[in-house]
Amino acid sequence: MATQFNPWDICDPEFEEIDLSKASGNNGVTGYGTVGDDQVDMRLDAMPDNYDSDIGDDVVVGNSDNNYITTEEGCDVVWGWDGDDLINGGADKDVLYGDDADSDGDVIGDPDYDDGNDLIYGEGGDDLIYGEGGNDDIDAGADHDTVYGGSGDDEILGGTGNDYIEGNSGNDVIMGDDNDGYQYDDGNDFILAGSGDDCVDGEGGDDCIFGEDGNDTLYGNSGDDDISGGTGDDRIAGGTGSDFIDGDEGDDEIFGDIRQGTETDLDIGSDTWSGVKFEFIGAADVIFAGTGDDWADGGAGNDEILGEEGQDRLFGGRGEDYVDGGSGDDSINLGHESDLGLGGSGDDWILGASGDDIMFGDSGFGLAGQYTPSWTASCFDHEGLSYDEGEDGCDVMGGGGGNDIMYGEGKHDEMWGNKGDDTMYGGTGDDLVKGGSGNDYLEGNEGMDVMCGDAGDDEMYGNDGNDYMYGGTGNDDMEGNAGDDRMKGNSGNDEMYGNDGADTMFGGAGYDYMEGNAGNDWMCGEGDDDTMYGNDGDDDMWGNAGNDYMRGNDGNDEMWGNRGDDTMYGDAGVDTMYGGNGNDCMKGGDDDDYISGGLGMDDIDGDAGNDALYGDGGDDFLHGGTGDDVLTGGAGGDVFEVHLTWDGLSFSSADGNDVVTDFDFNNDNDVVTFVIEDQTGSTSDTDAFNALTGATSVVDNGTDTVISVGGATLTLLGIAANAPFNFDSLETINDWTDGNHQYEAIDIIVNEGALVEI
Secondary structure, eight states: OOOOOOGGGTSOOSOSSOOGGGSOOOOOOEEEOOSSOOEEETTSTTOOSEEEOOSSOOEEEOOSSOOEEEOOSSOOEEEOOSSOOEEEOOSSOOEEESSSBOTTSOBOSOTTSOOOOOEEEOOSSOOEEEOOSSOOEEEOOSSSOEEEOOSSOOEEEOOSBOOEEEOOSSOOEEESSOSSSOOTTBOOOEEEOOSSSOEEEOOSSOOEEEOOSSSOEEEOOSSOOEEEOOSSOOEEEOOSSOOEEEOOSSSOEEESSEEEOSOTTOOTTOSEETTEEOEEEOOOOEEEOOSSSOEEEOOSSSOEEEOOSSSOEEEOOSSSOEEEOOSSSOEEEOOSSSOEEEOOSSSOEEEOOSSOOEEESSSTTTTGGGOOOSSOOSSSOOOOOOOOOOSOOOOEEEOOSSOOEEEOOSSSOEEEOOSSOOEEEOOSSOOEEEOOSSOOEEEOOSSSOEEEOOSSOOEEEOOSSOOEEEOOSSOOEEEOOSSOOEEEOOSSOOEEEOOSSOOEEEOOSSOOEEEOOSSOOEEEOOSSOOEEEOOSSOOEEEOOSSOOEEEOOSSOOEEEOOSSOOEEEOOSSOOEEEOOSSOOEEEOOSSOOEEEOOSSOOEEEOOSSSOEEEOOSSSOEEEOOSSOOEEEOOSSOOEEEEEEEEOSSOEEOOOOEEEESOOOSSSSOOEEEEEEEESSSOOOHHHHHHHHHHHOEEEEOSSOEEEEETTEEEEETTOOOOTTOOOOSHHHHHTOBOSSOBOOOEEEEETTOOOEEO
């Protein structure tokens, strides 16, 4: 992993100013000029090898030896000619040539002589300096200078003032100012590094730096700098100030700022590493990484970072950053504060940190194409973002510690909210969306998505596709919407809505609420007291443990109460209900239902339709309701109800022609109870029974006993009196005895009052 760098760890210029000891020098004679405009040609016979002029506009031409030339004040022109020369322009505007070429680079001397390694010092004035051939050291000095390094590996100091510097060919080291660490007199420099692997430091001022060809190291330092890496694999640091950086071509490493810290291999994006604390120093930067597989870190400030083409690694650093991977498979670390990240095209990886971040796996629904930088370079034209949205990728996003918003957009994405209350949208494709800790909002949208709320009270929507949703801990809300969805609440009091499609829901631990809605749904309450509504479609509901409430509503539903005291309503459709263990309350509703109470004291009402009711084990209450029903009490002392209405003159009933298959006098002590609604409000229990006795027809055909009243018929299969007895009234049924014991098998209840044994 690349780390923040100090450019001079790579290419440290060895000077703060011209070091005269670096020149090889000579033991020749030194000539001295006079006040006035001198013209000196050291190539002539009897001329000295060294020259020190006086005031005046002098022209000095060196020779093939190693010359020392100092011109003092005046607008001087100097050619060092061949050899390793030291040239000091002195005050005023000078034109200084290290060798024997003119300003166009054409050799005006003997081409057979080698270019020298010259030391040139412009000193004061707006100087024009040509290093030409050889490995030259150039210090332009004060004021606004123009420097051309020429061929060779040159070291150039612009000095104070606004300088124009071209490194030309060779591996050059260029510093825009005077490398003294003070910024009060630093200028706004224009630096062209040229070909070769160059090292450039703009130092103070608002500099324009062009790396051009080669693998360059470029450092803006202080000031608001514009830096272009050019071709090659460059390392660029903007330094302090608000910088505009264009990596251009090649695999570049770009840093918007500088970093304090003693450890060279600290991981970017962390606060500490191996106990070493550090911080970034700098301002808001605009970084275009360019083509190639780039590495860019904005550092401090509110930065804008664009990876453009290639497989880039981008770090927002500290500050509220805008980071766009562009095309290619990119890795993005948004860093601290609240950032905006876009993966762009390709399979991208985006990670937030402590802030409230917004992340888009791809182009942000066209947001990337609308981007314009907050400012542009002042010294070169940048075309802005040339953004080819390309093909959406399979992206991975991690939220970090804040309240993050994530959009997967296209293809198959993974989103991890981690800490905070996060909002995540899966988009198209089969997505994995995981909320993490916090109260999260998740949408799968298109595709077959997997969503997990984890800790916290989460809200999830599968939307299109066959989705999987897991609530995790907390009280979660889930809606499957379109498709055949699968939901599991896990722990907590969860709410689940299948909506469209054939959905599957598991409540898990806690008091859960489930609605299947459209489609043939499957629901399981699991632990605690759960509530289930099948609504449309043919639904299956399983209460399991707990006292559960189940309602089928429309469709042919199947319900299993299992353990606990459950309440079940079939409503419309041909429903099947199994109470299981516990004291269950079950009502079939419309159509022909099958109801089995199971173990326990169950209350079973067939309601409308021709129903089959089974009490099974326990002392059960069975009422057929309207329609022709078949009632089987099973083991235990069961009560078979006939519901009547008394208006003071006659009885009426909405019950149909019901059959009791296992009425038992001997072992179970089953009972027929007439439940009477007295509309007069003044009939006593005895008067009600007397009226009922007079209005009831009891027929004993020798095999079965048929009881008819108010339009309702109850047939007790296999029940007949032994001769000479005959069941011909309710009284005779109550008077029946087998010789061992006697009990009254006919009871009444008036207006939901106390049970009255007749």
